[in-house]
Amino acid sequence: MPVNLDLPRPAPSRLKRLFGRWWRQQSPARQDRLATLAPLLSVLMFLSAITAAFWYLRNEEIDRATDAVRRDTEVAQQQMRLHLIENQEQLVRIARELVTRDINAGEFLDQAATFQRERPEVRQLTWVNAARKVRASQTVISFQQEVSNDGTTPDPSLPSDGKRTESEFTFLAARDTRQPVYSRPFTDADGTPVFQIQVPLIDRGNFAGTLIVEYSIEALVRFFVPTEVSRRHAMQVLGPDEQVLASTVTVMPGQPVAKPSLLHDLPLAPMSNGLVLRGQGYRTSIGLIGNTLFWMVVALSVLTVWMLLGTWRHMRRRTQIQNALVQETNFRRAMENSMLTGMRAMDMEGKVTYVNPAFCAMTGYSEVDLVGGRPPFPYWPPDRIDENTRLLQQELQGRSPAGGIEVKVMRKDGSVFDARMYVSPLIDPKGLQTGWMTSMTNITEAKRIRDQLSASHERFTTVLEGLDAAVSVLSVQQGELLFANRSYRLWFGVDARGHTQLANTSAALAFVPEPDEDVDGLSGLPTQELTEAGAQPREVYVESLQMWFDVRSRYLQWTDGRLAQMLIATDITARRRVEEQVQQQAEKAQVTSRLITMGEMASSVAHELNQPLTAINNYCNGMVSRVRNESINTEDLIAALQKTARQAERAGQIIHRIRAFVKKSEPQRQPAQAFEIVDDAVELAGIELRRRKVAIHTYVAQRLPTLMVDPILIEQVLMNLLKNAAEAIDSAQLPPSRRNIELRVVPRHTPDQGGTIEFSVTDMGPGMKEEVLARLYEAFFSTKAEGLGIGLSLCRSIIESHRGRMKAENLYNGSIVTGCRFAFTLPVDLTQRADLHNVPDVPDAAAAANPNATSS
Structure with missing residues (x-):
């Protein structure tokens, strides 16, 4: 069944036509009022969002500051608590020694002096007997040692019978509880807030007095509140009546103290004597509010202008000229307000006719304070009025330097900053000069950075000048010596010949690079590849100085973009x-x-x-x-x-x-054949072998490559191995069936060494112990009673000097040692084969095929 796709038009089109008809029926004034409603709603919504966001951020900042104060207060409390507990343990030990070792007053004073030197917060250590008489006392003020047997003293730091003092209360508590007791804070004879710990002296269960230690609360805070904590937050110690006894912040006399907005109190354990550690903090949201409001106003202004553009399009037909003027005025005002450079205009007589907001912000004076003013201006420092007057006259005469003038400017609050001023004539539309326009830039930070860079460069140069190695930098293209340190100048002078002699640059730079986008057009060299390449150490002999140098070179990009070569030459x-x-x-x-x-x-x-x-x-x-x-x-x-x-x-x-x-x-490296070396060695070793009645069987493979070795040194190695094998067999008194040695020379190929020739000497002797194999190549180690211990060590050095390797191993038949095998390899180039005429003569075919063809 077909589907009807002719659907009716949506209703919004009709609503749009009805809204347009209604809008056209409204008066222009009403249209303007309705058009401004949307921007106003947008501004209100934006303000609400900014306010909510700031409120949230402010609460977050307060929470973070509160947590920081709490953490720092806990850290300070923990530091003081641990220190007091450690001191208490030490004092208990001293008290135990007083009653057990019968220490006299002099020995006690020595211990007290040592204890006090290591603890600056301790003001006094006193030994009091059960009758409250002072036996010995060590104080921090006079450092005078006193020994007293008097009964009473007016000092509040000492207990006195019948007196209501903190020292007396603590004395009684220590006597009754037989435990160390902390006193409540009080003021000593010098007016210093202190508290005491009294450790009872128990002699065979009887109370024998107390050991009184007096702490300075101010010293305890000064020395044991961590520096990083005191830098962030103020820490105070309060007494039971909320009186400040000590603080990490010193209040200047006559200045009001800002009330802290963040507080956190903790009891000063382990005393439990009413002392409270209070951490103080301040909220820093004021600066954030100012910055946030400034950028919020700018953002709201831009948003308002953007929303009002729609309204201005409807008003353009009636107020075209007025809008153009307003836009021009707003544009110029926005330019003036957004400039970071301070602008000041003067007439021909030096009277200020205009200043922009940046100039006012720099100096701290308002436009009313500056416009119309004559020299001396209020932002001139009092000690520079004469100099600034001379510079102003130079400016009015048109003789100011084109590079600007560096001056000191004083803000309204009295602070001074460095500024640079540029002067140019002020020309009106008719081409006549009506005054002078001055631009001012704050260069305080730039000057500080420049001074830091100068100091850094000076330190860097000092380090390079102090090196014992010669450091030089040479321009690749021009051949100009860009830098040379003291050692270079001492050895080679101040020209580039020494650098060239060390670097041998004539051979290094004799090439033409391929076209590439990374090629430096100035020098024609691939700068990226050269600068990324590492140092290449070389040893160079300078004949004029009779010295050897270890030279390391690399290419780098000089400060002006040129490709340069740096050399570091060390005297070796x-x-x-x-x-x-x-x-x-x-x-x-x-x-x-x-x-x-x-x-x-x-x-x-x-x-x-x-x-x-x-x-x-x-x-x-x-x-x-x-x-x-x-x-x-x-x-x-x-x-x-x-x-x-x-x-x-x-x-x-x-x-x-x-x-x-x-x-x-x-030692001379020369081409040599393996069979010739073997023949010479066997002929010499055969004398010793025949004397010891030991047979030798040799096998040398045919068509071996030519060796580049010292034949005498290799012959020495073979002689040593053959002699050692014969001595091992003879000393073991083996039967004739086992009194033989096998010498084999065959080609080998290994992944790490490549092509080699292996010489192996195998005997049927008793072998060697494992501990002997581990120390076989140590210098002066020998298993012989009269051996010097240099034979095998020297053999290994000879083989390694020929880039070969040497090893030794026992031969086993199951778990029984049946002999020992020494082998060493010499590297060769397998592409070079010996000619047929270099192959030794073989008596017959059977001798060539038999490994034991030659025997002695």
Whole structure:
């Protein structure tokens, strides 16, 4: 079934036509009155909202201030309470010592003086016996120690029998209760408000007197109300009759005291003697009211103007000229009222003809007080009238500086502030000068900030001048030295050559940046990337000064926007000398270690040399005998001489190897092959191994890369490891089946080191204990009875100097130790492979495939 979409027009359209007809029937005056009704309602609603908001904020502010006073009062009460409790505990201890240790008056005075020095609020400590006689007394006023045996004293601070004094009441209470008792506040002989605590002296259950301590209420408030509390709120101590006994605020004589609007009282525990701690606060909502009302009036004015615009559109036909004049007047008045710069107009004779509201607000005088006035003006300070008169004459003559004049201005309340005044001629519409217009700006805050910046710059410069390091800043584009501290000037003078020598900027800046929006057009360098980059430390040697410097550089944006380079150069000459000495000592230690090794192998070397020398002697004696007997032919003689020559060559090779091993030389990194190092080390170590009847099996992988090492140092490490392994096997007296050592050289690759060559020495000895493994590389630690403890430590240092690593581990068969393995790695570049001619000759295919191909 179709739906009829022809709906009737809504009723509001008819109401709108009826309202328009009714509005046109009204008179213009009635229309104006009705049109102003909406703005008035808006203003009233806005005022109501502002009033409600301010009332709410005012109550919130009062609540916060009340909470602050309460918190500060509680903090002050807690501080004084804790201190009094601590003093009470100390006094009870002193009283116990008086009756138990039989302390005399002199010892008591010493304890009292110590107690009083640490507690400035204590005015007097008195020892009174049960008959109220003073045995000893220590006072804070004269610091004179008194010992008295008199019966009575007119002093109100001491108990007196039959007298109604606070001290007597407290004495009786302490005697009856046998507990420490606080007195009510009273005034001592000097007129100072005080109170006492009397601690009873109990000797074997009998009352023996009291220890009287007198507190100054004023000192208690002064020393134990926290400073941050007294800065925020005033604290008073009141007596039982609401009399102020002490306060953190001193009232100036003759000045009225404002009544505090916020109060909070707390009893001054633990005395419970009627003293009350009162915190006082004041509401600060007056300034808030003034600011809030000012901005509320401005906002209401803007809202009213905006709402009245609709009304003014209806009145424009009849009052067009009047409205234009009103708008112009309002605009000019708004400009004058909104200006923060004070404006003052004078005629040619110096009479004030106009001042704006800002000028009146600055000086505190109204427009009526200033307009029409002649010099001396009321805002001139009395001590600057002559100077201001001279400046005024200079102003009237048109000789005021274009940069303005800095003057002192006195407000109506007598306060003085700094101002800067600019003077310009006042020209009328006809082009004639009718006077002078002066603008005045308050520069007190700006001057303060300027002075602070100057002081900050002076402190910063003082710090830089006091540094032992040279600090310099150089402009990248112009090459101008922008800053240099005292150390730089002392070492390099005042020119930029020292900076350039330290920075080596010719190499650092020789590039052309790519086009980028972050590129500084002045210098042509990418300033953002350069300034964000961190310092790059370098060590630079300055030959003219014979000094080494640790140089750290970075780029920064100078104060004028130029790109600059800052250098900090620290003298490290002494450190470099120490490093050189350490290196020399290490080299000497390496040579010493080799000499020690050969010294330990001296008997084996002597035995090894004895064999060829004995053979040579036997060959020579045999040939001499046969020659004498003429029983040798030429061929036999030649064969005997050849054998003698081979034995002599063998002895010479042994001596040459030993000499090359122990020869003192500078460490030299050079290309070396692993199999050559192994051959030399095995040949030298074989002497010691054969003496100890230990076999060695070596395996060197083929096509190993070339090593960049010092062959003698690596040979020294291998010699030390092989000798240690042989000594471990021999000292354990192992059977022949376990008297062998395996030396393997194979390539390795690890994620942290990359390509390396691993040298490993494995023995079948007894292994090492865990505590020995933990201290294996400590200097001067050795498991040998006659060992020096520098061998393995030096070996590890040699390997680490070649950027390698060294480790040791025991070999296990289940839980049984079956040997020990030492291994070290040397880094290599795996892209460089050894040529085929560098591979050692292999006797046959079986020897190349067998790990134990070579043995001794």
